[in-house]
Amino acid sequence: AQSVSQHNHHVILSEAASLELGCNYSYGGTVNLFWYVQYPGQHLQLLLKYFSGDPLVKGIKGFEAEFIKSKFSFNLRKPSVQWSDTAEYFCAVIPYNTDKLIFGTGTRLQVFP
């Protein structure tokens, strides 16, 4: 079945460590790609998005993601995490010719001081 996969379910880091969260999708054709963040007790907020152009996308709060078409991947990165980055991160895809956002299962990030 077509899907969005986030293989890291739970990541624990110390402050200042580098972060990379994986996201793979299985939809063919053109896709639109998103990363959302959900801080504890809050709703989802958009971190960044990719539609076309430069495959390296910069978002808010120092996050970036790279679209690698050949690998069907859109991994999220941050060079140095902070305690305030503790949250759940969701990758999402809009498959070609649809208007539905399909989410991955999420990655819970815990950052310790």
Added chain:
Amino acid sequence: NAGVTQTPKFQVLKTGQSMTLQCAQDMNHNSMYWYRQDPGMGLRLIYYSASEGTTDKGEVPNGYNVSRLNKREFSLRLESAAPSQTSVYFCASSEKIYYGYTFGSGTRLTVV
């Protein structure tokens, strides 16, 4: 403040009871969505409405009905609640799909 407003924020139902979750947006968005969020399963689309007067099923529509009352409002109804419907429900809206979605703050529903 502009955004998506969901009511109620919390609700406890007994099995078999019915209720309607309300959602309203004031951004003049055409499309509106209902998702449920369950641990380890991410967000799954229940129903969506691409425009006023239209609704379509998502991934997990069974046990739910929706109404797009007007451009602003999109309600989700549970006719006969079941414990499997215990979840956090999020409403979202979008103007154009590539802008991303704006989410409401969620409704935490428990069915006992």
